Amino acid sequence: MPERPRLTAAILSYDGRHLLEVVLPSLAAQTLTDFETVVVDNGSRDETVAWLAEHWPQVRVVALPENVGVTAALNVCVDAARGELVGLFNNDIEVAPDALAELVDAMDRHPEAGSACAKLVDFHDRDVLDGAGDVFAWQGSGGRRGHGERDVGQYDTPQAVFGACGGAAVYRREALAVVGLFDADFFAFYEDLDWALRAQLAGFTCRYVPSAVVYHMGSATLGKGMTDFTRHQLTRNTVWMVAKCYPAGALMRYAPQLGYEQVDRLRSARRDGRLGVWRRAMGEALRGLPRALRKRRAVLRTRRLTVAQLAVVVRDGQRRI
DSSP states (O other): OOOOOSEEEEEEESSOHHHHHHHHHHHHTOSOOSEEEEEEEESOSSOHHHHHHHHOTTSEEEEESSOOOHHHHHHHHHHHOOSSEEEEEESSEEEOTTHHHHHHHHHHHOTTEEEEEEEEEESSOTTBEEESSEEEETTTEEEETTTTOBOSSTTOSOEEESBOOTTEEEEEHHHHHHHOSOOGGGOSSSHHHHHHHHHHHTTOEEEEEEEEEEEEOOSTTTOSSOOHHHHHHHHHHHHHHHHHHOOHHHHHHTHHHHHHHHHHHHHHHHHTTOHHHHHHHHHHHHHTHHHHHHHHHHHHHTOOOOHHHHTTTSBOSSSOO
16 A cells, blocks of 8 residues: 555546646646645546546546536545545646645644635636635625735735635645535535635634645636526525524624525526526525534534634625625
8 A cells, every 4th residue: 555645636527638638737747746646537428537547547536427516526535535634626727836835834834724725816817816715704605805806916925714715725634524524415616615614613724825826717617607506506505504504693693694695695686587596596495404404513513613703714794795
């Protein structure tokens, strides 16, 4: 059995053979050497597995017979990893040569951190930020810090942030053991915010590492914009995340903001002629509510921080993001 690597860089791919032609060479050029690369193929139909066997025999491949969804496949990535640090990467990225070394160094210097995230830059316009860590507000909305902004150095300070965008992040195995895996019921979208909230509750921080640069094409697999699929996933998953993770104090204090957020989603759906999508998503959310509440017991058992302590990285819900 080969010696366990320090880090596993796991790439999730679906019909992304052309994307792997970019990300795999960038990983092969890393200054860090103590890591392994794993590709989890999520039921691709473009002969990805055969192409990998021919062109990248040094890469370990886990081939799923069918597409099980983004979140369930991310858990396969975690399970396949042998390193004490688990790196999860989208297939639509290019990794700067020292990015992995910088992420590992940040985890070493911050043992309290359960995760670390890279500085994401737009692949096509490298003067534009794609994300500098995730932000979250108690109203139930979140997103990438700095997304779409011109990069003039405003996010070049290493710091603690709410969470890591799942497109390029490193997780400590010890934190995964406490917090748990990603919630496969989410299927796609907000699974990284949900994990980050659970990790923050359990007392694990997340480090933003601006010296670790990753160029992100953005939505190359799921597509861009607010599609019906995206709207459904976000609407449903928000309800489950709140029900599962919010301490009672946060539910009481931020109930008006939570209500406003849902009303705003309803207005948006009506304006865009997608009221049926909203109704189906809310119906599914309500049917899944008992399951989410059962998970709540396990989440709150790991809780170490108060709502006030979480204010360092969770916004107060007044300011929309």
